[in-house]
Amino acid sequence: DAQCIYIFGGKVLSNRKDSETYSGLYRYHIPSNTWTQLKNGNDPMLRSRIGHSMLYHGGRKQLFVFAGQRETFLDDFLVCDVEVGSVDNVPCNNEDPVRGREREREKQSNREGGF
Numbered sequence: 001d002a003q004c005i006y007i008f009g010g011k012v013l014s015n016r017k018d019s020e021t022y023s024g025l026y027r028y029h030i031p032s033n034t035w036t037q038l039k040n041g042n043d044p045m046l047r048s049r050i051g052h053s054m055l056y057h058g059g060r061k062q063l064f065v066f067a068g069q070r071e072t073f074l075d076d077f078l079v080c081d082v083e084v085g086s087v088d089n090v091p092c093n094n095e096d097p098v099r100g101r102e103r104e105r106e107k108q109s110n111r112e113g114g115f
Contacts, residue, residue, distance in 0.1 A: 003030045006056055006063055006082065009048045012041075022048035022070060025063075027082065038082060045087040049074055 005028045012021040022041040025048075029036070041048035052068030063080040067073070077090040 002058065004028065005030065006054070008046075008054055008063065008065065009041075009050055009052060009068065011050055020071075022050075024048055025080070038085065039080075039087075043087075045089075046078060046080060047074075 006025065007023075007028065008025045010023045012023055014021065024037055024041040024043065025039040025046060027036045027038055028034070039046045039048075046065070047070055049068030049070040052074070053066045055064045056062070057064065061081065061083045063082060065076075065078040065080065067075055067077075075092065077092050079088045079090055080086070
C-alpha cells in the first residue's frame with residue numbers, strides 16, 4: 001500500500017443540470033499506473049461527498065473519513081477497511097467541545113472549593 005493513492009468523493013462534472021453525480025472510492029497503484037474502483041459513489045455505507053477530510057492509516061490499512069457535504073452537510077465519521085471493503089460508522093458525541101471543556105472546568109472548580 002505504500003505505492004497506492006486513495007481518492008474518495010468529489011462531484012462528477014456534466015452538462016446535465018437536473019442531477020448531481022458523485023465519484024466513489026478509488027485506489028491508484030503507482031507502479032502499474034492502474035485505477036481500481038473500491039466503492040461506487042452511491043454505496044449506502046460510504047456515501048460519496050465533497051468537502052470532507054480523509055486520512056489513511058497504513059498499519060491498519062484503513063481510511064478515516066470525516067464530515068463533508070452531499071445535498072446537505074454531513075457530520076459522520078467513517079472507518080473503511082480497504083483490504084476487506086468494510087465500512088463502519090463511528091458514533092460521535094455531538095456536544096460542543098468548547099462547552100464540554102467549560103463544563104469540565106466547572107466540575108473541577110466545584111471540587112476545589114470554588115476557586
